[in-house]
Amino acid sequence: MKLALKCANPAEWLALRAGLVPEPAAEAWGGMALSGVVVAAVRSGVTARLAGGQATAPKIAADLGLDPLPTRLLLDCLRSAGYVTERSGRYRLTRRGRRWLDPASRLSVAAYVEGAGDYWSWWAGLSDTMRTGTSSGSHEAGPADPYWQRYMAGQRELARLSATEITKKLPMPRRPRALLDLGGGHGWYSASLCRRYPGLTATVLDLPGSAAVGREIIAEADLSDRVLFRDGDVTTADLGGGYDAVLCFNLIHHLAPAQAAVLLRRIRAALKPGGTLAILDVFAEPGRRASAHADMLALFVYLSSGARVHTPGELDGWLRDAGFGSRREIPMLRMPGLSLRVAA
Numbered sequence: 001m002k003l004a005l006k007c008a009n010p011a012e013w014l015a016l017r018a019g020l021v022p023e024p025a026a027e028a029w030g031g032m033a034l035s036g037v038v039v040a041a042v043r044s045g046v047t048a049r050l051a052g053g054q055a056t057a058p059k060i061a062a063d064l065g066l067d068p069l070p071t072r073l074l075l076d077c078l079r080s081a082g083y084v085t086e087r088s089g090r091y092r093l094t095r096r097g098r099r100w101l102d103p104a105s106r107l108s109v110a111a112y113v114e115g116a117g118d119y120w121s122w123w124a125g126l127s128d129t130m131r132t133g134t135s136s137g138s139h140e141a142g143p144a145d146p147y148w149q150r151y152m153a154g155q156r157e158l159a160r161l162s163a164t165e166i167t168k169k170l171p172m173p174r175r176p177r178a179l180l181d182l183g184g185g186h187g188w189y190s191a192s193l194c195r196r197y198p199g200l201t202a203t204v205l206d207l208p209g210s211a212a213v214g215r216e217i218i219a220e221a222d223l224s225d226r227v228l229f230r231d232g233d234v235t236t237a238d239l240g241g242g243y244d245a246v247l248c249f250n251l252i253h254h255l256a257p258a259q260a261a262v263l264l265r266r267i268r269a270a271l272k273p274g275g276t277l278a279i280l281d282v283f284a285e286p287g288r289r290a291s292a293h294a295d296m297l298a299l300f301v302y303l304s305s306g307a308r309v310h311t312p313g314e315l316d317g318w319l320r321d322a323g324f325g326s327r328r329e330i331p332m333l334r335m336p337g338l339s340l341r342v343a344a
């Protein structure tokens with residue numbers, strides 16, 4: 001994936017091609033503006049209101065207790081970004097807007113977008129981070145901090161998008177009974193696998209803030225007897241043993257290389273013979289091929305917790321050293337840049 005300016009007409013195409021457009025100025029200004037508009041549209045309730053039916057800007061503002069002028073200005077920005085259309089002063093969600101931002105859509109990423117506003121201060125502090133090497137320390141937030149709620153609600157939405165594909169493609173031992181989901185947070189992947197395999201029970205091991213939100217999500221899904229939660233840090237907690245499968249989804253990038261290597265050895269010891277380890281994460285070779293997604297994510301995880309995206313070669317070496325003989329990658333469609341790797 002690339003993040004880039006797109007031209008809206010032939011004259012703009014020519015100007016871009018000819019190098020006349022001051023692209024860094026447009027990127028510095030426009031990236032921030034677009035993020036501000038989309039996050040505010042969700043946080044203020046504008047997109048949820050539009051999902052309930054088309055309306056004029058004054059009516060939307062009145063319904064939500066907002067000021068009519070900035071509300072109309074925001075709606076116009078949403079229109080230029082392709083999320084709403086406007087006819088005779090009435091705004092309505094486009095198909096794309098409804099698909100991704102209607103909270104009732106099964107593809108909604110509205111909670112993720114709402115939580116993304118938490119990251120503005122991280123990016124604002126980037127030049128300080130460059131000097132000091134410090135990160136936002138997001139995983140050190142107290143367990144009662146509302147940050148965890150927003151973080152997990154967003155991650156669960158992303159998981160809901162890819163869970164069906166992953167559950168279908170993941171090779172599991174026959175009649176699996178015990179699953180360990182490390183850093184499983186919201187518990188959605190565990191829940192999907194438990195639904196597919198009737199004899200399966202999952203244990204999610206995660207930091208207390210994530211686990212608390214996960215318990216609520218799984219209780220709402222009426223699966224608390226199949227998906228159990230344990231508070232703990234994967235680098236120090238006892239993992240237990242006798243698992244048919246272990247999930248390590250979007251966790252390894254939060255660990256330093258030495259921690260990841262040790263964890264994979266402990267996972268191997270916790271699996272039954274022939275058990276499956278599934279890893280979902282971004283692995284990138286720095287400088288090999290420019291990929292905005294991988295590069296920005298690498299910087300983002302550093303900003304979030306001082307962590308880093310590892311290379312496919314590093315992962316393969318850790319898996320081999322841990323004693324996993326079979327290692328392969330399963331292509332994924334839904335989340336570009338993420339790869340699903342399975343070892344046994």
Ligand SMILES: C[S@@+](CC[C@H](N)C(=O)[O-])C[C@H]1O[C@@H](n2cnc3c(N)ncnc32)[C@H](O)[C@@H]1O
Pocket residue numbers: 139155156159182183184185186205206207210232233234235248249250251254
């Ligand atoms: C990006 S979220 C991924 C959640 C879920 N596995 C998924 O893929 O949607 C990362 C999760 O790892 C957890 N985590 C990070 N470091 C951890 C650690 N040292 N021990 C346990 N959990 C950790 C976070 O609390 C969070 O729930």
